[in-house]
Amino acid sequence: MVEVTEAGLRVGAAASIQGLRPVVRAIIEELPEHKSRGFAALLETMSVFASTQIRNVASIGGNIVTANAVSDINPFLLATGATLQVMDTEGKTRDIAVEEKFFLPNGQTSLSRGDIIVSVLIPYTTEGEFVQVYKQSSRGEVDRAVVNAAMRLVLTSDLQIVSDVSLVFGGMGDRPLLASRTMKALQGRKWDRSLVEFACSADMLPSDLPLAPDSQGGMVAYRRTLTLSIFFRFFLSVSEKLGRIWIEKRPAL
Ligand SMILES: Cc1cc2nc3c(=O)[nH]c(=O)nc-3n(C[C@H](O)[C@H](O)[C@H](O)COP(=O)(O)OP(=O)(O)OC[C@H]3O[C@@H](n4cnc5c(N)ncnc54)[C@H](O)[C@@H]3O)c2cc1C
Incomplete structure (x- = not known):
């Protein structure tokens, strides 16, 4: 089940990664660009997820509950x-927010038994909001991440x-x-x-993510x-998008 609701995109937990891809792609085409930036990042995540064979059987709910430290879906x-x-x-x-304490060490979640x-x-997403995902693996395809990341930025108006x-x-810890x-x-x-x-200085990202x-x-x-270079890529990507937004908003000469 995939449903476009007032609050966002509701995806049935049993939906397969491969089955979701064309549906999410079609939904993105229907929505204003700024509203669907998170869904575009989800589509990107799903396109670097394992192989077609795995994507055909892997469900989004199964990926969450497996809670692997290099899951591609969970950081997103x-x-x-x-x-x-x-x-x-x-x-x-009941509703449970996916927040920091949801994932526990060693492939556990805070869900109750049953x-x-x-x-x-x-x-x-909103107009000043940007979402990007990154996956660095040893091979370009069909490989688990060495490090992956999902980043979301909200800017003032x-x-x-x-x-x-x-x-x-x-990939930087057990969850x-x-x-x-x-x-x-x-x-x-x-x-x-x-x-x-500032973000890459010794007492910021490197101390947040010690190994x-x-x-x-x-x-x-x-x-x-990788954590630093991924952050730099995020900075460049958002800055490039902002450049385009400013050009679009600039009054015609
Ligand atoms: C070769 C290979 C490559 C892989 N590559 C990647 C990759 O690149 N990126 C990545 O993120 N993962 C990768 N995986 C991991 C795999 O794709 C995920 O573990 C998969 O998403 C699990 O989904 P499933 O439907 O098969 O779950 P299952 O294996 O059927 O279930 C996993 C666990 O979750 C429970 N569960 C399933 N659905 C629900 C639900 N709705 N509610 C509560 N509990 C539930 C099950 O009871 C079970 O305990 C790879 C796996 C393999 C074998």
């Missing part, structure tokens, strides 16, 4: 503030100042991690090049460097 849901509709063993439904995820609600930002990284300190520190800052230097030298998966220096 965390960054975009998705909500799960969950049914308990007595048939009662809970079934019925659907996932992904909110619309003049598109200059950070009003809110979510920076979520997979998707939020760079909480950096996220907080970026609020109220001007969206310009100095912000990149012990003997971390599982190895490639510690590489993974730590």
Whole structure:
């Protein structure tokens, strides 16, 4: 089930990744560009997800509950503030926000025993809101991420100042991690090049995402460097989009 609601896109938990792709693509075409930036990022995530064979059977609900540290879907849901509709063993439904405490160490979630995820609600984005996803793997296709990330930025109405930002990284711990300190520190800052230097300074992203030298998966220096280069890519991507928006808004000469 996929439903376009007033609050966003509601996706049935049993929907397969492959089945969802054309549906989400069609919905994006119907919506204003600014409203569907999160859905475009979801489409991108699904296009780098495993292989067609895996995508044909892998469901969105199964991916959430598997709670793998390099899940491609879970950082996206965390960054975009998705909500799960969950049914308990007595048939009662409730909503659970996908937030930092939802994912527990070692592939666990805070769902109770017997809970079934019925659907996932992904909110619309607004005019000053931008969402991007990144996946760095050893091969371009059919490979799990070494590091992946989902990032969401909300700018003030003049598109200059950070009003809110979510920076979520997979592959940097035993579950998707939020760079909480950096996220907080970026609020109220001007969206310009100095912000990149600030976010990448030693006591920001690197200290939010420490990896012990003997971390599982190895490639510690590489993974730590990736978090910075991914943030830089996010900065460039949003700045390029802002450039286009400013050109569109500029009064005709
Ligand atoms: C070769 C290979 C490559 C892969 N590559 C990637 C990749 O690139 N990116 C990535 O993110 N993942 C990847 N995966 C992981 C895999 O795709 C996910 O684990 C998949 O999404 C699980 O979905 P499923 O429907 O098969 O779940 P299942 O395996 O059927 O279920 C997983 C668990 O979730 C529970 N569950 C399922 N649905 C629900 C629900 N609605 N409510 C409550 N509990 C539920 C089940 O009971 C079970 O405990 C890969 C897996 C393989 C085998």
